[in-house]
Amino acid sequence: MNAPARLALAAVGLALASALFFTSTYVLNRAAALDGGHWAWTASLRYLWTVPLMLPLMRGRWTPLWRAMRAHPGAWLASSGIGFVLFYACLSYAAASGPAWLVAGTFQLTVVAGMLCAPLLYRDARRRIPxxxxxxxxxxxAGVLLMQRSQAGGRLDAQAWIAIAxxxxxxxxxxxGNRGLMLHLERAGIELDATQRVFGMTLASLPLWLPFVAYAQLAAGAPPLRQVGLTGGVALGAGIVATVLFFRATGLVRRDPVALAAAExxxxxxxxxxxxIGALWLGEGWPTGHAAVGALLVIAAIVLFSALVARRPPAAA
Known part of the structure; x- marks a missing residue:
């Protein structure tokens, strides 16, 4: 196996590991919603938690990051506004409107979303959708849709459709947001690792979270301690571990559209x-009927993506 193929497979492995930690987002957010926690607190507290939790990881990394952010603040605000604030505000609101399996399933649109965004971002060969x-x-x-259909029993109420949207x-x-920042850094000739990119985007997003904090305080008052604890868990598992793994994976293959699509x-x-996890911890129903077929399709797609990147020729890197 050639070096580019090994690199692509490593990226796929890192992204798969990140998926496990990302799952805490859906389950813990749904738990907070079932406890009556306000969605705006759920959204903003994750990123308020992330900054202090990541500070120990920034030792020796701060100076180049600060220079990059100070040189192009607009790019960081735009990327974090889209990739962190819009992303997570919508996800947190959805957690208050639908069960964990519905939110997690619909979010799997991201398996094709990055590819479909490529023509809007790139001006080179990467704009072509593989x-x-x-x-x-x-x-x-398609496998995800089958699992959702089985879970829903073919019926979704108005709140569930709001969650899907x-x-x-x-x-x-x-x-x-992730691809946009990587492209900006590439064009500016700036090299930052995954930890720096995650911390920088989190830091840039903080001013944008202030209106959410104010709204949550007015609408629901101070957050309950359990919600604070749950969002801390999301910040650690999804905001730091999963996001750093995912940013590392996509950064490794940012110039290879097939491998990048596979990682996503x-x-x-x-x-x-x-x-x-939703069934074991929150008492939500297990998939039945077509769900088994759907799960097999998801697993088959993961295997197919691995085969695709393993057979990448050296020139593709």
């Missing part, structure tokens, strides 16, 4: 993790 990657991504999403927006916002598509595994 057909094989797109077909494989659609297989994964919100999560669809967040599914496009997340890869768009590993988020499809979240529906498998979220369904199992």
């Amino acid at each position: 057909p094989a990657a797109l077909v494989t991504g659609l297989i994964a999403f 919100c999560v669809a927006v967040s599914a496009f916002a997340y890869p768009l 598509a590993m988020q499809a595994a979240e529906i498998l993790f979220a369904t199992a």
